[in-house]
Amino acid sequence: MIATIKSATLLGIEGHPVTVEVHIGRGLPAFTVVGLPDAACRESRDRVRAAFASSELEFPKTRVTVNLAPSGVRKIGAGLDLAIAVAILAAQGRIDGRVVEECAFLGELGLDGRVRAIAGVLSLVDALDTPAVAVPLECVNEASLVGRHLVRGVSSLRAAVAAIAGREPWPEPPFVGTAAAARPSVDPAGLIPDLAAVRGQPLGQWAVEVSAAGGHHLLMIGPPGAGKTMLAGCLPGLLPALTRAEALEVTRIHSAGGLALPHGGLVEQPPFRAPHHTASMVSLVGGGTALARPGEISFACHGVLFMDELAEFPPAVLDTLRQPIEEGWIRVSRARHTVTFPADFLLVAAMNPCPCGEGGAFGSCRCSDAVRNRYVRRVSGPLLDRFDLRVVVSRPDASDLLGAEPSEASRIVAARVAAARALAPTRGVCCNADLDADALDRWAVLSSPSRRLIEHRLRAGRLSARGLQRVRRVARTLADLAGDESGVLDERHVAAALELRADTAVLDVAS
C-alpha cells in the first residue's frame, strides 16, 4: 500500500529531485499532503481527487498520506500533481509499480484529468536521474533538450494509465518539424526592425553596431522622436545566434520564469527584454517571497536589456543593476533561501536629457537648470560610468528622413559584427567588453598619437581613469570591426572611441 514516484520541484531556476511517497492505510477517508508543500502544491489534493473522478478512476476511500521528500526543500507549484496521482494509482495497485519506478512524472492536473504544461521543465528534467521522464505533451521538446532521458508525453491522466498498462502507446507530441527551426531567418516572427529603416542617425547606427560587436553597454541620450527605441530594437538582429550552452541557459531561465518558449523548445536567438520604467525592483532583478522567479535582467541574459526612459526608473532600482553589470549574475537573498540568477546582459538604455526632452538646446528647452539637474541626477554617476558607449542623438530633420539614401541593412552589419565577435575568443573573452587590464595592455596598446589624444582629454577633465579603460575596449572593438587585428590601436579608433563615449557633462547643467 506504499508507492514512490520520482518528480522534481523548482527553486529559482534550479530543479531539485523530489520523491513522492504515497501511503494508503486504513482509517476514515482523508487525503493529506506533508513535506513542506506551498499553497499551490497543497491544493493538488483537490485537483487530483477531481481528476480521478473525471478519468473514471476510483479514489481510495480510506486514508491517503502523501509525503514529499526531502521534507527540507520547499515544494512550489502544481508540477507534482501528476506524480501524486500516479503514486496513488501505484499504491492502489492499479498500475504496474515496476513500470513507473523507471520513470519520473512532471505535470499539473486539470479537474478534467488533462495534464497541463508547467514552468521550468528543462531544469526539472535535468535534475532527474531516472531513465525516463513523463512530461506534459507541450513540454516534450523542451524536456528532450537535456538529452539523457527517454522523454514521454502525457496528455491526460487517463492516457497515462493506459500507456503505463501498455494498452495504448505514449501520446506523440504534435509535429513541430525541423522546418521552423531550420529557417535561416534570424527573426522568424518579423518583429525586429531592420537598421536600413533607420534614417538620419549615422551616430546612433554606428553606436549600435559597435555595441553589438563588442558587447558594450550603450546609453543613448536624445529628445523624443530621435529614434532611440528603434535603434535599440535593431540590436537583436545584429547579434549572432546563441551558442548551444548559452541557448540552454537562456531556455532554462525563460522556462523557469514561465515565459513562452519558441517551437522546438530552445531559445536560439538572443532575447530582447524591454521592462517598463514602472517595473518593480523584484520584477527587474528577480525574487518574490516564496516563488523565487528570475527577473527581467535574467530573462535578458545573453541578449539585450533595453531600458527606455532610464531616468524615469526609480534610482534604487537602477543602482541594483550595478552588480549584475559587473558580475554577470545576481544573487537574490530572502529569509528562507538564496538563489543566484545568471544576468549577463547587454544593457542598452535611452533617456531624454531633461523632462521636456530638448536638453537645454539653445532656444527650445523649456526646463530650468534646477529641473534638468534633478532629472539627470536620478541616474547615478557610477551607473553612467558603466556605459562604454554614450551617444547624444538628435531628432533627424525632414530632409534626412525623406531624402537620405537607405542605410546599410542589418544583414550586412550583422556579418561585420559576427566577424568582429569571432576575434574576442582568441583573447580569452567572449566579447571585448570583458577585456581586463592585462588583456588591454596586450591587445589595446596605445600608440603615441592616440596617447596624445587621450592625454588631452584627461587633462581637460573630460575623461576619467576608468573611462580610459572603457575607451580602450571600445577602440579594440572598432579596430576589430575594421579588420585591424594589430594589438596597437590606431589613432583613428581611439578618436572614434572617445567620440562614442560622450562626456557626461552633456548632462551637466550650466557649466
Next chain:
Amino acid sequence: MSGAASGRTALPDEAYTVALLTLPGLSPTRLAVLLGQRQAGDDPAVTRPGDPVVPPLFPLDVPKAVGPTRSAAEVWSFVLAGRALQQATAGGPGGRLGRGGRGGRGGPGATRDDDPEVTAARWAAMAARLDVVDLWERYRRLDIVVDLLGTDSYPSQLASDREAPYVLFRRGRQWPLDGHRVAIVGTRRCTPAGREIAREFGQALAAAGVRVVSGLALGIDGAAHQGAMEGGAGRADGAPIGVVAGGFDLPYPARHRTLWRDVVERGVLVSEWPLGTPSEGWRFPARNRIIAGLADAVVVIESQERGGSMITANAALERGVSVLAVPGSIRNPAAAGTNQLLRDGAAPVCGIEDVFDALSLDSPAPPAKGDGRTPPGATAERLLAVMGWEPIRLDVLMAHSTLDPSTIALELAHLELAGWVAERAGYWHRIGPPPR
C-alpha cells in the same frame, strides 16, 4: 557680550558698522538712515517691494543726505538700549518712522517686522548676544576694508553714483578702484565661442593695464576674469575687480571658489553685503548697478533678451557709461540681447580694438602674423565648412557630412588638439578666428 560695546576695547567705528549690518533686516539702506547718512526713504536699487529681508520700512519721499551724522558706535549703543528707531527719527521729519508699515504704505512686505518697536526689541536682543570684538577680528583677519558713503576713504569712483552703496566692502591686494576699468559681462548660458571671446578680451585688457570689472558668475563673467588673470600676470595695473552679490565668505557659484580666491590674490572683490550674506537672486540686479557704476565702459559679450547683463547695460546707460556689444547670429538665442543692444544704439565690438577705441586708448600691437595653430588639412577644412559657426551636435555633423564617422572623429580630435574646435555640453563649436 555687551561689554564689547562698552568701550573698554578701542574698536574702530567700522566694527560697529559691520555689527549693525549683521542684525536681521538691518539693510545698508536702513543703516544709512540710522547713521543719519540719509533720511528715511526707500532705495529702489537695494530693496524692492515684497523683499523678505529688507521690507520697505521708511517712506520714500525724502531726499538723501551725504555723510553720517552720528557714529556707528553711537547707533550701536542705541540699538543695545532698544532705542535705535526712536533715535533715527529724532530730528527727522516728524514721527513718520513710527507708523512704519502699519499705514497704507506697508506694501506686500509689511509684516510684524515693520513694527518699529518689535524690530527694535529684536535688534536689542540680538545685539546683546553679539561679540563685536570677535566679529571685527574676522574682518581684520580677512583684510576687509569697510567704507561708508560720504567718508573720505569711500572710493571716489562710486561716491558720485546716484545709487551708490551706503556701505562698501572691499577685499584684496589691489583694493583701490583706480585706473581704467572695463566691465565684461554676459550670460551664464553662453556658447563656447562667447566664452572664448570673453577670455580673449579679458586677457588683452589686463595685458594693456586695463582693469576688468565683472561679476564672477558662471559663463562669460568667469571667463573674462580667467582671461584677465592670464593677461595681467606680473603687473599691478590690470588687477581684476570682482563685484559680488553676497558676503566674501560665501563664494557663489561654488565652482568659482578658486576664482574668488585668485581675484582676492591679484585684484579686489567688492560687495555691499557683510560676511555671511548668501548670494540670493534679488541681490544680483543691485550688484549689477555697482558693476555699471564702476566701469568706464560695459562690454556685453553674449546675452539673452532678458537677464543680468541687460540690467547691467541699462544701469550703464542710465549713468552715461558707454555700452558696447559683440554682435552675434540672429539665430543664436545667446546673442539676442546683444543684438538688441546694438539695434538700440550700443557700439558694436568686432574686435578688441573697438574696446580700446571706446576708452580712447591705443590698441596694443596686434600679435605677430598667424596665431600659432597648425592650419587644418584639406579633409579638416571640409569638416569645418560643414560645421559652420553655430554649435553642432556630433550626430548632426555626421548626417550632414559625406565623410565616414571614424574619419570625422579623427579629424575632430586633431582640430581640437590644434585649437580650431571645442566640445562643450555635447556640442562642437569652432573657436578662434577663421584660418587665413
